[in-house]
Amino acid sequence: MIKPVHIRSAVLHDAEQLLAIRWNAIMSLADDFGYAATHRWAKSAKPDRATRAITQNSVWVVEVASSVMGWVEVKEDRIMGLYVDSSVFGSGIGSSLMAFAETEIQRTGRSSAHLDASPNAVSFYSRLGYVVLGNPNPDSSIPMVKYFGSDA
Numbered sequence: 056m057i058k059p060v061h062i063r064s065a066v067l068h069d070a071e072q073l074l075a076i077r078w079n080a081i082m083s084l085a086d087d088f089g090y091a092a093t094h095r096w097a098k099s100a101k102p103d104r105a106t107r108a109i110t111q112n113s114v115w116v117v118e119v120a121s122s123v124m125g126w127v128e129v130k131e132d133r134i135m136g137l138y139v140d141s142s143v144f145g146s147g148i149g150s151s152l153m154a155f156a157e158t159e160i161q162r163t164g165r166s167s168a169h170l171d172a173s174p175n176a177v178s179f180y181s182r183l184g185y186v187v188l189g190n191p192n193p194d195s196s197i198p199m200v201k202y203f204g205s206d207a
Contacts, residue, residue, distance in 0.1 A: 083141035171196035
């Protein structure tokens with residue numbers, strides 16, 4: 056784990072940085088998915104994607120030495136997105152954001168968290184206790200769930 060790490064609620068001032076982190080995280084996968092497919096995926100977000108996330112859902116960012124290095128978006132019991140700057144992949148930042156988001160979901164009385172994982176992220180989410188729910192979605196994402204407490 057990279058230290059010091061601070062998780063806080065995102066503010067509108069963060070929106071541009073969040074989009075840059077999303078772009079960086081997705082484009083770092085170009086070797087695995089091919090440049091054209093990865094570029095299409097990265098460009099699929101509308102310019103107001105982060106602003107809408109911050110104003111409509113719960114978004115938290117992780118700061119390392121005062122720099123935003125990742126973010127997670129939650130709507131009710133659903134993880135809408137998790138993005139970590141490629142320079143800190145494997146550092147525990149994504150896991151820290153997920154643990155924080157899961158705690159917040161549980162705090163609202165929900166017994167599970169849901170997400171749609173990109174194929175490259177299924178093993179990451181599986182290590183965190185998520186299980187595949189069914190067949191891939193039309194966009195190739197994989198529906199996953201994690202049960203909390205006695206439902207696990």
